[in-house]
Amino acid sequence: MQDTSQKLVKKKRSKKKLVLISIPVLVGVLAGLWYGGLGLMNSRSFQFFCPLVQRVNTDQKVVALTFDDGPAPGTTEKLLQTLAEARVKATFFLIGDQIEKYPALAHMIVAAGHEVGNHSYSHQRMIFKPYSFYQDEIERTDRLIRQAGYQGDIYFRPPFGKKLVGLPQYLCEHQRKTIMWDVEPDSESDVAASTEKLADYTISHAQPGSIVILHTMYESRATSLDAVGSIIKGLQARGYSFKTMAELLAYQHA
Numbered sequence: 001m002q003d004t005s006q007k008l009v010k011k012k013r014s015k016k017k018l019v020l021i022s023i024p025v026l027v028g029v030l031a032g033l034w035y036g037g038l039g040l041m042n043s044r045s046f047q048f049f050c051p052l053v054q055r056v057n058t059d060q061k062v063v064a065l066t067f068d069d070g071p072a073p074g075t076t077e078k079l080l081q082t083l084a085e086a087r088v089k090a091t092f093f094l095i096g097d098q099i100e101k102y103p104a105l106a107h108m109i110v111a112a113g114h115e116v117g118n119h120s121y122s123h124q125r126m127i128f129k130p131y132s133f134y135q136d137e138i139e140r141t142d143r144l145i146r147q148a149g150y151q152g153d154i155y156f157r158p159p160f161g162k163k164l165v166g167l168p169q170y171l172c173e174h175q176r177k178t179i180m181w182d183v184e185p186d187s188e189s190d191v192a193a194s195t196e197k198l199a200d201y202t203i204s205h206a207q208p209g210s211i212v213i214l215h216t217m218y219e220s221r222a223t224s225l226d227a228v229g230s231i232i233k234g235l236q237a238r239g240y241s242f243k244t245m246a247e248l249l250a251y252q253h254a
């Protein structure tokens with residue numbers, strides 16, 4: 001009898017131990033999954049299914065300027081003027097909803113010979129949504145880009161750079177390239193506060209094959225818009241030339 005009750009006590013203790021050990025392990029695993037998921041969702045260099053482009057692998061001094069969001073009145077015309085004066089072609093990742101509001105601006109971008117990419121219809125975080133949501137957001141925007149007269153390949157850039165499973169799955173099934181970036185000057189508040197700092201940061205961080213992202217479409221980002229001319233001059237002085245995304249991708253080493 002005594003033996004059995006001792007065994008029972010031992011068994012209970014070991015069960016308790018197991019529970020005590022399991023809780024931190026479980027918490028650790030859940031935390032790992034959560035942070036791992038966040039990392040994947042925000043990663044600029046990895047996604048499930050198809051590869052994405054963060055920078056083009058080349059030793060040639062070529063870079064792409066990419067402008068996200070918009071088109072928006074006021075800022076788009078100024079940006080187009082700066083690019084025209086510098087004779088530089090860039091890539092605009094436009095929002096479908098904004099193209100619908102300002103079709104003439106989208107036409108101006110296309111007519112000036114710039115490349116147009118798809119940046120979704122409503123600029124929401126494209127995670128934890130049904131497959132049909134991704135399809136609708138992308139295909140609606142594709143139609144609007146075509147209506148603006150653009151005929152080239154349409155690459156995709158996820159709003160806020162976020163993607164997890166459903167979005168990459170859609171993009172991969174439809175052989176769509178996902179374009180990220182490796183130089184992001186105006187997302188650092190200290191740098192974004194001054195035109196000079198924005199230009200210096202971009203010029204010192206750009207490498208052969210770099211993809212620069214700028215948010216010049218907002219009135220609140222006047223420093224970004226003002227920095228474009230200096231960024232172009234500074235990089236040209238270092239021997240760089242500017243390519244659209246499609247042109248830059250042609251430099252990719254195997």
Ligand SMILES: [Zn+2]
Nearest residue numbers: 068069159160
């Ligand atoms: Zn955006």
